[in-house]
Every structure is written in C-alpha cells, then in structure tokens.
Amino acid sequence: MNKASSSAPEDFSSKIEFYFTGFLTRKKSLLCRFLFNRYIARVTIAKEYVDELSELSRRGLLVFAQKNKSQLNCLILRDILAQTFQGELFCHGINMTLWQPFSTNLRILVSRVLGVLSGRKKAHHGPLPLNEIDRRGAFGVIYLRGSEFLSFKPAQDPIAQLIEVGNHFSRPIYIVPVLVSYGWRREKSQRTFIEILLGMKENPGPFRRTYTFLRHSKKGRVLCSRPVDLAEILDRYKGKSLETASYHIRRELIERIDSEKRAIFGPVLKSRDELMETVLRDTYMVKSMEAMTVNGSKNFKAFTREAKKYLNEIAADFNEIYIEIFYKLLTWLWNNIYDGIIVDQRDLDRIKEISKKMPFVIIPCHRSHMDYLLLHYVMEDHSIQLPFVAAGEHLGFWPLGPIARKCGAFFIRQRFQEGDFYHAVLSKYIKVLLKEGFPIEFFIEGGRSRTGKMVLPKYDILSMVLQAYQEGISDDVALIPIYIGYDKIIEEKSYLQEIGGEAKQPEKVADLLKTSSILRRRYGSVYVNIAEPMLLKSYLSPLEKTYEELDAVERQNLYRRIGYEIVSAINQVSVVTPFSLMACCLLSHYRRGIAQNELNRIYDLFCDWLVGNRVKLASTFSSRERAMADALALFEQSKLLDLMGVEEEDREDEIEEIVYSVPEDKRLNLEYYKNNILHFFLPLSFVAASILSRNADRVSFEHILSDYGFFKKIFSNEFIFNQSREDANEIEEALDYLKRKGILRENREDVPASVEVRSHRRTDLQPFAGLIHNYIESYWVVVRGCSYLKKESRTERNFEKKVQLLGTRMFKKGEISRLEALSVPNYNNAMKFLSDEGYLALQAIKGKKDREMRFYVLTADRGRMEVLRQRLFRFL
Numbered sequence: 001m002n003k004a005s006s007s008a009p010e011d012f013s014s015k016i017e018f019y020f021t022g023f024l025t026r027k028k029s030l031l032c033r034f035l036f037n038r039y040i041a042r043v044t045i046a047k048e049y050v051d052e053l054s055e056l057s058r059r060g061l062l063v064f065a066q067k068n069k070s071q072l073n074c075l076i077l078r079d080i081l082a083q084t085f086q087g088e089l090f091c092h093g094i095n096m097t098l099w100q101p102f103s104t105n106l107r108i109l110v111s112r113v114l115g116v117l118s119g120r121k122k123a124h125h126g127p128l129p130l131n132e133i134d135r136r137g138a139f140g141v142i143y144l145r146g147s148e149f150l151s152f153k154p155a156q157d158p159i160a161q162l163i164e165v166g167n168h169f170s171r172p173i174y175i176v177p178v179l180v181s182y183g184w185r186r187e188k189s190q191r192t193f194i195e196i197l198l199g200m201k202e203n204p205g206p207f208r209r210t211y212t213f214l215r216h217s218k219k220g221r222v223l224c225s226r227p228v229d230l231a232e233i234l235d236r237y238k239g240k241s242l243e244t245a246s247y248h249i250r251r252e253l254i255e256r257i258d259s260e261k262r263a264i265f266g267p268v269l270k271s272r273d274e275l276m277e278t279v280l281r282d283t284y285m286v287k288s289m290e291a292m293t294v295n296g297s298k299n300f301k302a303f304t305r306e307a308k309k310y311l312n313e314i315a316a317d318f319n320e321i322y323i324e325i326f327y328k329l330l331t332w333l334w335n336n337i338y339d340g341i342i343v344d345q346r347d348l349d350r351i352k353e354i355s356k357k358m359p360f361v362i363i364p365c366h367r368s369h370m371d372y373l374l375l376h377y378v379m380e381d382h383s384i385q386l387p388f389v390a391a392g393e394h395l396g397f398w399p400l401g402p403i404a405r406k407c408g409a410f411f412i413r414q415r416f417q418e419g420d421f422y423h424a425v426l427s428k429y430i431k432v433l434l435k436e437g438f439p440i441e442f443f444i445e446g447g448r449s450r451t452g453k454m455v456l457p458k459y460d461i462l463s464m465v466l467q468a469y470q471e472g473i474s475d476d477v478a479l480i481p482i483y484i485g486y487d488k489i490i491e492e493k494s495y496l497q498e499i500g501g502e503a504k505q506p507e508k509v510a511d512l513l514k515t516s517s518i519l520r521r522r523y524g525s526v527y528v529n530i531a532e533p534m535l536l537k538s539y540l541s542p543l544e545k546t547y548e549e550l551d552a553v554e555r556q557n558l559y560r561r562i563g564y565e566i567v568s569a570i571n572q573v574s575v576v577t578p579f580s581l582m583a584c585c586l587l588s589h590y591r592r593g594i595a596q597n598e599l600n601r602i603y604d605l606f607c608d609w610l611v612g613n614r615v616k617l618a619s620t621f622s623s624r625e626r627a628m629a630d631a632l633a634l635f636e637q638s639k640l641l642d643l644m645g646v647e648e649e650d651r652e653d654e655i656e657e658i659v660y661s662v663p664e665d666k667r668l669n670l671e672y673y674k675n676n677i678l679h680f681f682l683p684l685s686f687v688a689a690s691i692l693s694r695n696a697d698r699v700s701f702e703h704i705l706s707d708y709g710f711f712k713k714i715f716s717n718e719f720i721f722n723q724s725r726e727d728a729n730e731i732e733e734a735l736d737y738l739k740r741k742g743i744l745r746e747n748r749e750d751v752p753a754s755v756e757v758r759s760h761r762r763t764d765l766q767p768f769a770g771l772i773h774n775y776i777e778s779y780w781v782v783v784r785g786c787s788y789l790k791k792e793s794r795t796e797r798n799f800e801k802k803v804q805l806l807g808t809r810m811f812k813k814g815e816i817s818r819l820e821a822l823s824v825p826n827y828n829n830a831m832k833f834l835s836d837e838g839y840l841a842l843q844a845i846k847g848k849k850d851r852e853m854r855f856y857v858l859t860a861d862r863g864r865m866e867v868l869r870q871r872l873f874r875f876l
Contacts, residue, residue, distance in 0.1 A: 043220035060172030266385035267437035347530035366443035431468035452675030457563030487524025688768035778826035789858035
C-alpha cells in the first residue's frame with residue numbers, strides 16, 4: 001500500500017479491482033457464499049448462448065445490458081461467466097462492495113482514501129473503463145433503467161458513456177441484452193396488494209426479488225437476446241446527438257429483452273373477467289348480436305346474458321400458482337412412469353423465436369390424455385410461454401375441470417354447428433386470446449385416436465383461427481404442427497375395448513382413483529417432434545381470391561386443405577420406435593408363428609425402406625440388433641409375445657429354431673403401435689398388394705397404377721395421404737426400392753411398361769402387403785354385410801352390430817385370417833366410404849319424442865356392388 005500511496009494518480013488505474021466498487025472478481029465474500037452460493041449454482045445458461053458468446057468474445061469486448069439495476073442479477077452473471085469463461089465482471093454504476101471478500105474491500109477503502117488525499121475523482125462515477133476491462137479479459141454489465149440492495153448516487157447514463165468511450169475503442173464492442181429469469185412471473189394487468197407493498201414483478205423490490213429467487217432458483221436461467229454491434233448501430237444514428245442516439249439504442253435493447261421475456265412468460269395476463277368483457281365488446285361480436293336482434297325474438301340484453309353464460313362455460317382462469325404446483329407434480333410423474341421425454345432443442349428454439357414475432361397456435365396429434373400435461377410441461381421446462389388449451393367439455397368434471405381451467409384450459413362443447421350463437425361466442429373468445437398475444441393449443445383430430453393412426457382433421461377451431469386472422473388480430477399467425485408419440489400408452493386397455501365395439505365411457509372421478517395402478521408400471525419413452533410452422537400470411541397470399549372474397553364452399557375447401565397439410569406434416573415428423581417397428585414385423589407375417597431368421601429378414605427390409613426414405617428413427621436404432629433385441633424383450637415382458645426356444649441338446653439340429661408367435665387376444669394391442677408408423681409403408685404396401693393380386697410373373701405399370709388409385713380411394717377415410725405427391729411418383733419410388741433389393745426387375749422392352757417378379761422373391765413382397773391385409777379384410781366384411789340391407793333399411797347402430805357379428809363368424813370360419821380386422825373404427829370408415837361413393841345412403845327419420853334416427857339404405861344396384869366385392873376379394 002505504501003507503494004501505491006507514493007505513486008502518481010494514474011498508477012492506480014492498474015489497481016482497478018480495488019478502486020472500482022463495481023468490479024466482481026471470481027473470489028466471493030463470506031456473505032455471498034452464505035446467502036446465495038448454493039442457489040446461484042442452480043442457475044443455468046443454454047449451450048447455444050455459450051457458443052455464441054464465446055465466438056463474440058474472441059472477436060471483441062462483451063458488455064451485458066440488463067433492464068434494471070440488480071446486484072443479485074450481477075452476482076448470478078458473475079457466477080455463470082466464471083464457470084463458462086473464467087472471466088470477471090465489471091458492474092457499472094452498481095456498488096458491489098457488499099459482495100467482495102474482506103481483503104478486497106479493505107484495499108478498496110485504502111485506495112479510495114489515498115485517492116481523496118491525492119485529489120482524484122471517484123473512479124466508479126467516471127466513464128466506463130473499457131481498456132482495463134478488456135485487458136483483464138473481463139466483461140461489462142450496464143443497466144438500462146433505474147438496485148434492490150444498497151445503492152449509491154446515480155451514475156451517468158451508461159449508454160451515453162458507452163458511446164463516448166466506444167468511439168475510440170480499438171476492438172469491436174458487442175452489447176448483449178440479457179434477462180435473468182427465475183420463477184413464474186407472468187405479468188397481470190391488475191396490481192395486487194403484495195405488488196404494491198413489495199414492488200411490481202417488472203421491477204421488484206429487494207425482498208420480493210430475493211424471495212422469488214430463493215424459492216425458484218431451480219428454474220433460474222440466463223437468457224441472452226440477439227447481440228448488438230455498437231459500431232453498426234452508431235452508423236445508423238450517425239449525425240444524431242448523443243442524447244438521441246442513447247435514447248434509441250436503449251429502446252432497442254429494452255425491446256429485445258422484452259421480446260425475450262414475452263417468449264417465455266407471454267404478454268400481460270388479463271383476468272378471466274377482463275377477457276370475457278373484451279369478448280363482449282368486440283366489434284364483430286356486437287355487430288353479430290345486433291344483427292340477430294333484428295332478425296330474432298330476443299333483444300340485445302338477452303343475447304348479452306346468453307353470451308355471458310357461454311363465456312362462463314368456456315373461459316379459462318389462468319393461475320400461475322397451479323402451474324408451479326403441477327410442474328413439480330409432473331416432474332415426479334414423468335420420472336416414475338416414463339424413461340424420458342425426447343425433444344429437439346432446436347425445434348423448441350424455433351417456437352421461441354416465432355413467439356417473439358407473432359401469435360402462434362400449437363396443433364399436436366392426440367393419442368393420450370397425457371398430451372394435455374406433456375406439452376405444458378415441455379414448454380414450461382424450456383422457458384416457452386404456456387398456451388391456452390382447448391379441452392372437451394367432458395373433462396370439466398370436478399375436481400379435474402376447475403384445476404385444468406386454472407392451468408389454462410378453456411372448455412368447448414363436442415357438438416355445435418357453425419352459424420349458431422355458441423359458435424360465434426367461442427370464435428370471438430379465441431380471437432381475443434390471439435389478439436392479446438396468447439398462444440392457443442388445440443387437437444385438430446378432435447379427440448384421441450383409438451387406432452394409433454392420425455384421425456381425419458376437424459375444422460371448427462381451425463376456421464376460427466383463420467377468421468380471427470382475417471379480422472386483423474395480427475400481421476401474421478403461425479400454425480405449428482407437433483407430433484407426440486409414446487412407446488406405450490396408458491389408455492391401451494380402454495382403446496381395445498372401444499375398437500371391439502364397447503361404447504366409450506365418460507370420464508369421471510373414479511378414473512382418477514385408478515391412477516395408482518398406472519404409477520406401478522413403466523411406459524418407455526415419449527417423443528415430441530415439431531414440424532415446419534405454417535405462416536398464414538405467406539400461405540394465403542398466393543390465393544387468387546382474398547379470404548373475404550371466398551364463398552362458403554371455397555372456405556370449406558381452404559380449411560380442408562390446410563387441415564390435411566397439418567396432419568400430413570405431423571405424420572412426416574412422427575418417430576419410428578423399435579416397439580412400433582417390431583409390431584409391424586410381427587403383424588405383417590401371414591402365418592401364426594414366425595422363425596427368428598424370417599423375423600430378422602423382415603426387420604431388415606423394413607429398416608432399409610425407412611432409412612432410404614429418411615424417416616426419423618428413435619435414437620435407440622443406433623444399433624439395429626440391440627434395438628430389435630430390446631423390443632422383443634419388452635414384448636415378452638408385456639406378455640404380447642410367446643417364444644418357443646431351442647433346447648440345449650438341440651442347438652446343433654438344423655430343424656430346431658426359435659419361433660415367435662403373437663397370442664390371438666394380443667394382436668389388437670400390437671395393431672395400435674403398428675398403426676403409429678403404418679403411413680410410412682403405405683406406398684410400398686399398395687404396390688406389393690397389387691403385384692401379389694395377380695398370378696402372372698409380369699405386372700404392367702398401368703395395373704399397379706389402377707390398383708394404387710383404388711386403394712387411396714377406398715381408404716380415403718382411413719389414412720392421411722400426401723396430397724403434394726403424384727401417385728406415379730410414389731409408385732416409382734416403391735418399385736425402385738424393390739429393384740434395388742433384387743425382388744423384381746423392370747422390362748423396358750414391354751409396351752406398356754411392366755415389372756417382372758422373380759418367382760422365388762414373391763415371398764419378400766408378402767410382409768409389405770401384409771401390413772394392410774387386415775384393412776382389406778375389414779372392408780370385405782362390410783361389403784358382405786351390405787346384404788343385410790337388401791330387404792330393409794337398418795339404424796346405424798343395428799347395422800354396425802350386424803356387421804360385427806358377421807365379422808366374428810367369418811373369422812371363426814377362416815374366411816378372414818386377421819383378428820385385428822374385427823375393428824369397429826375400420827367398419828365405420830368402410831361404411832362412410834360406401835356412403836360417399838353412393839353404395840349406401842343415410843336417411844334421417846324422426847322417431848319417438850321427435851328424436852332423430854338415422855337409417856342405412858342400400859342404394860347401389862347389385863351389379864355395381866358385385867364389381868366392388870370382386871375387386872376387394874382379389875386382394876385377399
């Protein structure tokens with residue numbers, strides 16, 4: 001210290017860590033270690049931020065800009081930077097002496113006394129010491145507004161100082177807007193007493209910030225927005241005054257932080273009553289009620305009362321305390337019944353970026369009740385603002401309904417018609433949510449898929465989103481298709497009962513009491529994949545007519561087209577798991593049992609087709625053999641597979657081999673998981689079935705094309721087909737694969753073009769054709785069942801029962817071979833196909849008490865029905 005006291009004032013500049021009270025070295029004070037050390041260590045920073053900051057720090061100096069003064073946030077930044085970059089931190093304008101070691105504070109005190117004696121100005125009130133920060137390999141922190149702990153006299157405007165010093169700095173300066181996030185902090189429009197007492201969440205007081213951090217430190221994250229190159233931004237404001245440039249730079253940095261914050265927490269949350277009032281005051285809502293007042297018997301007040309009744313039935317009542325509780329509960333749940341949730345961080349980052357620019361709509365597939373919980377958990381766990389979720393009214397029972405409403409669920413009726421008043425109220429509620437900036441989530445299939453396939457899309461809520469966009473809620477809206485898949489689903493038993501013909505049972509409290517049996521099992525992994533978002537602005541702009549100019553039919557066609565593209569996108573990003581692929585292999589075989597060698601051959605054929613088409617495979621496929629062995633072990637463990645092994649003394653006997661067989665009563669269990677990925681095999685299955693339906697070695701391309709079109713037509717209610725691909729192109733891809741595998745060869749000299757199946761390779765086509773064999777059998781049963789309608793019409797339920805009984809008899813007689821063909825959903829889809837094509841008609845007749853009853857009537861002549869019957873029979 002004596003040496004320091006005898007030196008010139010500028011010699012002290014080399015002792016910046018003593019003289020500048022805002023400097024934080026890596027060494028911590030006892031107070032800091034005692035109060036915050038274990039909590040600060042929980043705060044994380046994403047790897048992508050670290051990579052970007054590392055690159056920027058090699059090129060220039062990093063200065064972090066936080067919105068408000070905060071000593072606690074500076075301590076968190078110091079810890080994160082010390083771990084990742086081994087760097088120190090200079091907190092401009094913030095007195096950090098409380099958090100420095102005693103020895104450092106003693107040296108600061110001595111150096112300041114010597115500074116006063118030598119007549120020097122207090123350095124921590126001077127300009128930013130960028131050269132010293134850079135020399136020490138440290139980082140700077142500035143604030144953009146006005147500490148929750150001990151503060152001192154206001155420093156000069158840090159942005160203005162940065163501009164003045166930065167103009168003469170030798171290296172590039174990058175300002176990184178930073179947000180330190182911890183806890184559920186969605187802003188509310190109404191101030192509570194606690195907020196008045198302890199400070200708003202936007203800029204909390206010292207006690208509130210400390211309490212929130214200590215309580216939620218496990219959720220702590222450092223989030224960095226897009227960095228600003230100071231030189232570039234100064235060029236933009238060249239010629240402007242220092243005050244003007246400082247103002248605009250500050251506003252841009254604050255906007256970037258706010259954008260990052262909105263992406264996590266969402267916009268300011270209005271209360272349930274405020275949102276309902278906003279719906280009632282919506283211009284289009286008012287006009288709609290006024291129009292109905294003129295044309296109807298009710299007055300405006302009556303319509304207002306009815307709208308309030310509907311809104312009380314619909315509206316969510318978001319409460320972040322429930323989210324906090326359920327986040328902890330779900331963390332425990334996933335760890336106890338699942339092996340993990342597999343999701344690509346880059347996909348989630350894409351949603352986060354979209355959320356900064358526009359409202360977005362999450363559109364997942366619906367396989368399980370777990371879907372509601374899963375997406376909320378994933379989004380909360382990755383700091384993405386939570387959506388309001390459309391849920392069916394059947395889930396509104398106590399206590400689940402009130403809890404779900406507090407977690408952001410809004411309830412909709414399962415049946416309502418476009419044009420009625422309920423539809424108008426629901427539509428405007430969705431519009432208000434999107435206009436306020438809240439994301440929404442709905443299942444485009446309407447309900448859960450009982451078969452494992454994507455269900456044809458429903459257009460009710462999709463049309464409301466498009467209508468809201470047309471009414472100008474935002475410059476753009478993003479529709480985000482999401483695939484959710486499970487190794488095993490918890491509703492497997494109830495789905496099998498419904499497929500077998502039992503009526504769907506309504507959800508009730510007793511179902512919640514059965515969850516203990518679920519918690520005693522393991523259900524494998526969960527997979528979440530996010531498809532390319534559909535931006536409505538760019539999607540609708542190429543249309544020849546604007547949305548307003550479209551008539552009712554054209555709008556329905558638009559909804560249908562968008563709906564099909566969404567479900568197709570979900571299909572394309574679905575994941576093939578070893579469990580689902582092994583289900584395909586086992587059910588594709590035409591015999592009761594399958595030898596190990598044959599199973600290996602089918603498994604390799606299917607894998608090669610999927611890999612060649614760049615289908616997403618689960619990470620467990622890194623070793624094909626291990627994936628297959630694990631899947632078979634899981635099947636055996638679940639009693640879905642019987643195994644006849646080889647006795648030790650017979651291992652050298654060539655006749656003896658391992659044989660697997662699926663018990664008849666377990667085939668439907670496997671069918672569900674086969675259907676998860678069946679859409680990837682459809683082109684090849686259709687081609688294989690077409691070739692095998694002809695006994696000749698040579699099959700013309702025209703015959704294959706004709707059969708391909710026939711399959712797509714009869715199964716139009718069964719599968720989601722890629723509307724952007726031509727049939728001929730899909731057939732060519734399938735044939736090319738079969739040629740590469742040596743199963744068939746092309747005869748170029750033939751006119752018309754044909755392919756020749758090598759006689760000994762026909763069996764290689766059977767597994768692919770076998771994947772759709774049960775569907776052909778289901779439709780065959782229904783076509784046969786139409787004979788019940790020759791003498792008289794029958795009600796829907798009666799006809800369905802007659803078809804079920806017929807299918808059971810045909811299976812027992814051996815006329816159909818697959819138990820999974822006895823599927824009520826398949827029967828219903830076949831009936832819909834026959835109705836759409838004019839073979840059957842549904843007639844509505846009023847019965848007792850004016851209840852509408854619908855009857856099936858046979859409308860096709862005998863010859864036309866016989867042609868269809870024979871064509872189907874050819875594929876059997």
